[in-house]
Amino acid sequence: MSFSYMPGFGNDFETETLPGSLPQGRNSPQRxxxxxYAEQLSGSPFTAPRGTNGRSWLYRIRPSVKHTGRFHQFDLPQWKTAPCLDDHELALGQLRWNPVQIPDEPTDFVSGMRTMTTAGDALGQSGMAAHIYVANRDMADDHFFNADGELLIVPQQGGVRFVTEMGVIEVEPGEICVLPRGLVFKVELMAGPARGYVCENYGAKFTMPDRGPIGANCLANPRDFKTPVAWFEEKETPCRLIVKWCGKFHTTELGHSPLDVVAWHGNYAPYKYDLATFSPVGAILFDHPDPSIFTVLTAPSGEEGTANVDFVIFPPRWLVAENTFRPPWYHRNIMSEFMGLIKGQYDAKEEGFVPGGVSLHNLMLAHGPDAPGFEKASKTELKPQKLDNTMAFMFETRFPQMLTRFAAESEARQDNYIDCWAGLKKRFNGTPEGDWS
Incomplete structure (x- = not known):
């Protein structure tokens, strides 16, 4: 059971596991x-505008001060934080990777995080990092929270169960989950080894984009975002809490589970979304819309219309426009595009870009359809066509995405990616018709 949730717009929910555990009326009780114990979890400044003010009241067995002890430094060498500069010696270029392999040694969600890019500055609460996670075991007695940013998780292989202090969320490939900054959770695997993508958003919380002239419907709809009901664990056995704070990791030992919230109410909560419920909008006569028309969630920056991070998908849809080149045009862009493929095939890259893979096109670096994709799209009969069995996405940011050493030196990196455009030939011959032979 879950509630409909509108990211970033101040909904208020209430849920309890035991009858009467959530106070009612005008005053919180003394006892x-x-x-x-009553405790507030705040995800925004106290005086933030109502529409962006995020907080929840938690009623828990122990207050969070009892879920921390003496911290010790903890090492997760493959999880990097911005700014992460000069981490490698690879030259600038358009880049693409095969899927990162799931290791044989025991690896959970946190230890299996592999940072691919970082952007901005976590200490300045701007920018993001893009990660791949690979996992083959549960976080049985380990728990985690991230003080640097919220986590947007995109499973690609294997379902994952996020057991959080505010409830349980199960997420399969084709769905996404957002875990707010500071939320305590552990991760269990639902069906064997798992792999997926993570956007660590250092900036303003994700919210739904304004629809503008589209109006009241289409794109992502509020009713399809779900947040969990209360759930708690009364476990009096040794546990561990790992904290990410300003790019470093710390751990503390506990004698009990920190997942002990019996009831809560508020609007600062984890949520999930089924990408199949996204209602795409596109051209129906001619031309090709910008990818912003496929934005599911956006984290705004201080500059209007320029996102700190956009989460954009390319779902199954009908292609119907006439006299139009249907894949994305060749372009250079002020935004930096980290792209992943959940399933199927991406229409602009029919070879080499496989599910679980990654491509990176940094700001102002030219990219677009590969040579076979261009050839096919230029000569195909333009009739209504269903683009099916596909789901690609982008983490798109206003900042340059800096490559990590792991990404630069990974065996999964395709040294020959640039060759996908080698077959594009000169078609200019001085005549209006050009050379399309």
Whole structure:
């Protein structure tokens, strides 16, 4: 069971596991029911405008000060944080990777995080990092929270269960999950080894984009975002909490589970979304819309219309426009595009870009359809066509995405990616018709 959730727009929910555990009325009680402690989790400044103010009241068995002890430094060498500069010696270029392999040694969600790019500055709360996660075991007694940013998780292989202090969310490939900054959770695998993508957003919280002239419908709809009901774990056995804070990791030992919230109410909560419920909008006569028309979530920056991060998808859809080149045009862009493929085939890259893979086109670096894709799209009969069994996405940011050493030196990196455009030939011959032979 879950509630509909509107990211970034101040909904208020209430949920309890035990009857009467959530206070009602105009005043919080001096002594909450069941001997619980009241605690507020704030995800925004106290005086933020109502529409962006995020906070939830948690009624828990122990306050969070009892879920931390003496911290010790903890090493996760493959999880990097911006700014991460000069981490490698690879020259600038358009880049693409095969899927990162799931390791044989025991690896959970946190230890299996592999940072591909970083952008901006986590300490300045701007920018993002793009990661691949690979995991083959549960976080049984380990727990984690990220003080640097919220996490947008995009599973590609294997379902994952996020057991959070505010409830349980199960996410399969084709769905996404957003875990707010500071939320404590652990991750369990639903069906064997798992792999996916993560956007670590250092900036403003993700929200739904304004639809502008599109109007009240289409794109992502609020009713399709779901947040969990309350759930708690009363476990009096040794546990561990790992914290990411300003790019470093710290751990503390506990004698009990920190997932002990019996009831909560508020609007600062984890949520999931089924990408199949996205209603795409496109051209129906001619021309090709910009990829912004496929934005599911956006994290705004201080500059209007320029996102800190956009989460954009390319779902199944009908292609119907006439006299139009249907794949994305060749372009150079002020935004930096980290792209992944969840399933199927991407229409502008029919070879080499496979599910679980990654491409990176940094700001102002030219990119577009490969030579076979261009040839096919230029000569195909333009009739209504269903683009099916596909789901690609982008983490797109206003900042340059700096490559990590892991990404630069990975065996999965395709040294020959640039060759996908080698077959594009000169068609100019001085005549209006050009050379399309």
């Amino acid at each position: 909450p029911a069941y001997g619980l």
